[in-house]
Amino acid sequence: MTRHASLPGHEPVLDLSPPDVLAADTARLGEAMTWTSGESPPVPPRELEVVCGCSTFVADYFSRESDAARALWRSGDLARRSASGGIERRVRVHTGDCETEEALMQSLRRVRRREMVRIAWRDLTGVADLAETLDDLSALARGCLGIALDWCYEALVARYGVPRDSAGVAQRLVVLGMGKLGGRELNFSSDIDLIFAFPQAGQTDGGKAAENSEFFLRLGRRLIKMLNESTADGFVYRVDMRLRPFGEAGALAASFDAMEEYYQRHGRDWERYALIKADVVAGDAEAGRELLRRLAPFVYRRYLDFGAFESLRKMKALIDDEMRRKGLEDNVKLGPGGIREIEFIGQAFQLIRGGRDPELRERGITEVLRLLARRGLLPSDAVDQLVAAYEFLRRTENRLQMVADRQTHVVPQETAPRARLAWSMGYRAWQQFHAAWQHHRRNVQAQFEQIFGAPQIGSADNRSGDAAHLAALWRGGLEEDEAESLLARIGFTEPGSAVTLLRQVRESHVYRVSSEIATERLDTLMPMLLEAVGRADPPDVVLKRLVPLIEGIARRSVYVALLAENPVALSQLVTLSSASPWISEYLSRQPILLDELLDPRTLYSPPDLAGLVVRLEEELGQIDVMDREQALDRLRHFKHAEVLKVAAADVMDMLPLMRVSDQLTWIAEVILDKAVSLCRRELEIRYGKPTYVVDGESRVAGFAVVGYGKLGGIELGYGSDLDIVFLHDSQGERQVTDGDRQVDNAVYFARLGQRVINMLTVLTPAGVLYEVDARLRPSGASGMLVSGLAAFEDYQVQRAWTWEHQALVRARPVAGDGIIGESFNRIRTRVLGGERDPGELRGDLASMRRRMWDEHGTRSDREFDLKRDPGGITDIEFMVQYLVLAHAAVHPSLTKWTDNIRLLDSLSDCGLLPARDAHELQDIFRLYRDRVHALSLQGLSAVVDARSYSGERERVRGLWLTLIASDGAEEGNNE
DSSP, rough: OOOOOOTTTOHHHHGOOOHHHHHHHHHHHTTTTTGGTTSSSSOHHHHHHHHHHHHHHHHHHHHHOHHHHHHHHHTTTTTTTTTHHHHHHHHHHHHTTSSSSSHHHHHHHHHHHHHHHHHHHHHHTTTHHHHHHHHHHHHHEEEEEEEHHHHHHHHHHHHOOOEEEEETOOOOEEEEOOHHHHHTTTTTTEEEEEEEESOOOHHHHHHHBBBBBHHHHHHHHHHHHHHOOOOOOOOOOOOEEEEEEEGGSSSEEEHHHHHHHHHHHHHHHHHHHHHHTTTEEEEHHHHHHHHHHHHHHHHHHHHHTTHHHHHHHHHHHHHHHHHHHHTTTTTTTTTTTOOOOOOOOHHHHHHHTTOOOOGGSSHHHHHHHHHHHHHSSSSSSHHHHHHHHHHHHHHHHHHHHHHOOOOOOEEEEEEEEHHHHHTTTTTTSHHHHHHHEEEEEEHHHHHHHHHSSSOOOOHHHHHHHHHHHHHHHHHTOOOOOHHHHHHHHTTTTTTTHHHHHHHHTTSSSSHHTOOHHHHHHHHHHHHHHHHHTTTSHHHHHHHHHHHOOOOOOOOHHHHHHHHHHHHHHHHHHHHHHOOOOHHHHHHOOGGGGGGGGGHHHHTOOOOOOOEEEEHHHHHHHHHHHTTTTHHHHHHHHHHHHHHHHHHHHHHTOOHHHHHHHHHHHHHHHHHHHHHHHHHHHHHHHHOOOOEEEEEEEEEEEEEEEEEEHHHHHHHHOOTTTTTEEEEOOOOOOOEEESSSSSOBBBHHHHHHHHHHHHHHHBOOOOOOOOOOOTTTTTGGSSSSSSHHHHHHHHHHHTTTTTHHHHHHHTTTEEOOHHHHHHHHHHHHHHHHTSSOOHHHHHHHHHHHHHHHHHHHOOOOOSEEETTTTSSSSHHHHHHHHHHHHHHHOOOOOSSSOHHHHHHHHHHHHSSSOOOOHHHHHHHHHHHHHHHHHHHHHHTOOOOETTTTTTHHHHHHHHHHHHHHHSOOOOOGGGG
């Protein structure tokens, strides 16, 4: 026999003798089971003693319904686990010959008692674990509901006809199970919370026609009577309909449209909480799933709804008040450290994140908690404690209710019932059970308080006493000199300006027209923000940077709630805004990114390329990727979040320069590859796959993206455009798609390229992904958007300009078909390795460089553009490109890399550049780029004081004159 694993102080009940105070009862009950003698197989006396000693409900069944008990024992159902659907089948078998309503009501009550005895037996003897017990209890309720509903429906159809919508489609009732019934976690003696709905208005098709609303009203009433009414055989389930729209005042059954309108216009936070576990438990399952899909946007918001903490905190406070008023602190469900607190913890995260992470819409609470641990949203050890407590408390709840099949959640005060409870839970004495119970309660309370503790301001130093004064300052309750004095005391150097700025925010139109809840949340946040800003450097500047963000989220109170509920996120916001105005502006434009501030472990540790691939798959795995609008949003959110992580790590000096560019380049590559995949899938649905025939063999044509410039050179910066070229390998005969709607491959690939560019550049509420420049393709803007490999090679060999070969030095495959990428690399190697006249090459590069400086240089003695001016980044890039193009024919290794740092190493290794010069150029290149990144994060351009880097500039210009202008072909670049 399978038994529960032992817990500290816990043993299998079968190994324990009954407590002395129960000995007489168990002996008497055992003697009453006269039917057990001579049974084959025999009833184990020890199991009988345990079950009857722990449950008078089971003992009464065995004593008063001995024939039914004998049949149950002989069936073998007590010894085996029910297969999937087994309980529902048994309910149907036991009620199958009922011809009248009275007969069905009697049969339902009897089969319910039979199955409840079976479930109690298996649970109390340790054969069934908690999961089996809860699932069986839920399956029994669903089975009884289904049988009763079918019978009532047929009875009403016989009288009124089939209810139909305006198109003549038959309508069935949808029964939603709420709470533990919906979550398949029903307890032993539970009410069932139901909501009735039907798809559409209409009327029945019988001779005595009725409106659908009237038909389903009658059906609902009859179903409730069938289950709820007490007869000589008892009742099946107590039915609670108060969770329906408008509660007891609302229609017993409402149409889908009415349901959707109610929740959109009148739905309250507690109803969102109630609908988390809602499931179709009887009736039209397909229609019910459609109803739940329609209601999902009410339950699960598309944004991160941290207001759920506040709502659940208030709900729990009401429960606690009720418990204290009734003296029910020992309630294992609603009391401190009880089942409801565990459910609130899991369901708070579901309400907050379920809109963006559909996996969190799981109904079972233990599965939700474990998923939160896997997501890193709760510590694994905390989840282990919560799951252990939940299982302990749910077993306790069931054992309390199994005594007499009575709904109770309160641990008894009397000696004998306490002894029975401890024994049923596997403890030798009440004190052992009580110690275990209190241990679990403390664990739950600690986790609950950590998560739901009301946000506080103040710190360990003297500022903590200023909390109330800061709240008064924000609300305008202090005189101006008092306000300035307070701000000066907490660190502001220009308190007068800060007071004026705060007054402007408070008196702004946005604040004045905000909802009551939005205003309350902002009133909670602002004192906390002021205190945090007071510790920043410099506080006055940081406050100015944060005001646009605060004004931007004032009416989107979920973001205000996020900051108010999470001091860590607020602290990170202030820290990053102090370090970088670019980051504060970035967050102001994309406040959804505030969620990224919650965990500093991930905020300052951006994932590598493989990790980015996994992250994007997770992001898109939460949606239907064929929903283009959602895919666009998710791609943009992914990009914004990952760039924020890079910027945060960069500004806090946690990433070296080269890793910053690597990260930004990897993000672009991952997005490009996914964009190609999504767009290709869209086109293949419409046209099929692009195919071609070579030597009689049909093949599928591939598509790839080649990155040029900073993307190709793995040197992307914040806000860099993407220079890209599209290639395909279609060739030979019959170059058409293989779908029902065929198009030429050239058309297919042109549309594919257009779709990829659109996916990257289209403006959505989340902004654009990247600005794209595809003019580096053969023949520039006048050429085909997507080139075949053969045409690309012919152009590069026969017609390309020198500047196009320069661009090829920094080109590499970045997305799409890897085979095409390899072919591109072979073409690139061939082209770069072509013979060139050094003088002509120097002249072409010098002329190009002069035009660039004429168009974009500063032409100022006082300013130096790190990128474009002589002695800057572009000069270094041109020198590298010249040396590669001039010598790759003799040194093929020069075509291996596309980034300047490794190209300079290769030039040194080939003896084309002295090692000292190569290393010096590398150092200067890094120095310039590091400064460009830093200026970007400060919201500044790459133009600096001309006196800066004067030594580096002269060294670069000196090398330029030696390498490029040695024949006098270039004078302008020397100013």
